Amino acid sequence: MGRNANGRSSIYQGKDGYWHGRVTVGTKDDGKPDRRHVMAKTKAEVTAKVKKLEELRDKGRMPKAGQRWTVEKWLRHWIDNIAIPPRISENAHSGYRVDVEKHLIPGIGAHRLDKLTPEHCEALYAKMQEVRGLSAGTAHHVHRTLRNALNVAVRRGHLGANPVLLATAPRLDEEEFEPYEIGEIKKLLKVAGEQPRNGVRWVFALALGLRQGEALGLKWEDVDLTTSMIRIRRGRLRPNTSMAVRPSPAVAVRRVTAHSADRFGRRPDGPSQRLDAA
Numbered sequence: 001m002g003r004n005a006n007g008r009s010s011i012y013q014g015k016d017g018y019w020h021g022r023v024t025v026g027t028k029d030d031g032k033p034d035r036r037h038v039m040a041k042t043k044a045e046v047t048a049k050v051k052k053l054e055e056l057r058d059k060g061r062m063p064k065a066g067q068r069w070t071v072e073k074w075l076r077h078w079i080d081n082i083a084i085p086p087r088i089s090e091n092a093h094s095g096y097r098v099d100v101e102k103h104l105i106p107g108i109g110a111h112r113l114d115k116l117t118p119e120h121c122e123a124l125y126a127k128m129q130e131v132r133g134l135s136a137g138t139a140h141h142v143h144r145t146l147r148n149a150l151n152v153a154v155r156r157g158h159l160g161a162n163p164v165l166l167a168t169a170p171r172l173d174e175e176e177f178e179p180y181e182i183g184e185i186k187k188l189l190k191v192a193g194e195q196p197r198n199g200v201r202w203v204f205a206l207a208l209g210l211r212q213g214e215a216l217g218l219k220w221e222d223v224d225l226t227t228s229m230i231r232i233r234r235g236r237l238r239p240n241t242s243m244a245v246r247p248s249p250a251v252a253v254r255r256v257t258a259h260s261a262d263r264f265g266r267r268p269d270g271p272s273q274r275l276d277a278a
Helices: 043-058 071-082 090-108 118-131 136-155 182-193 199-208 212-216 258-263
Strands: 010-013 019-027 033-040 229-237 244-255
Touching (some): 010 043, 019 043, 071 090, 071 136, 090 136, 199 212, 212 229
Antiparallel strands (some): 010 019, 019 033
């Protein structure tokens, strides 16, 4: 087959003895045709490559020309410029950054973005669990972070398809949490009692089953001793060294007794004390 002047794909044998293929896949930013080149030793091989380019073009999955992203380069760009607050929460960004810096870049960062395979991802998850002894939950979180990052790369035309969607995610077995023993709780309450401010959140978390962020966000105005109710209105986050406050997605109500208030460091008739101590 000779070269075609009308933008159709062409396959020909060059003077170098190799077979060459050229496929028009779209238009470049400067308005010129985006014509990709492939080569191989045999006509059958180059024909297969041409068909693959045509399939990517027809499905709208052709990566943009002119930029060779590595996994590391893309992940750094994504975490520093795209997946950032206020587009996502401080907590989510902090978790993404740990996954990127601690697990993904050291594990698969050297691969070219368009050459990453599901097998590369699965090998990373297995190494995290079997070699490094990390939990399935940690590996699964890394899986989700990588999936989200590469979904953006696909939408922006830097990647034809997301290989993470074909990778088998780490299996999560539901864990049954064991409550603290009475002796352990007494030890924790003793230590908490020695910390007039910060210890309050540990007492609240133990007594009412609050998350630490919910306990940090409590104020005395959220406690109604008349009705023996406490309303969880907000959570406090501590990303890195700063403290951020976010509204709770729904106001939770917990029951609290006068006896509980006494244990928490404030009697019903005692002075008011803030519970949002850090």
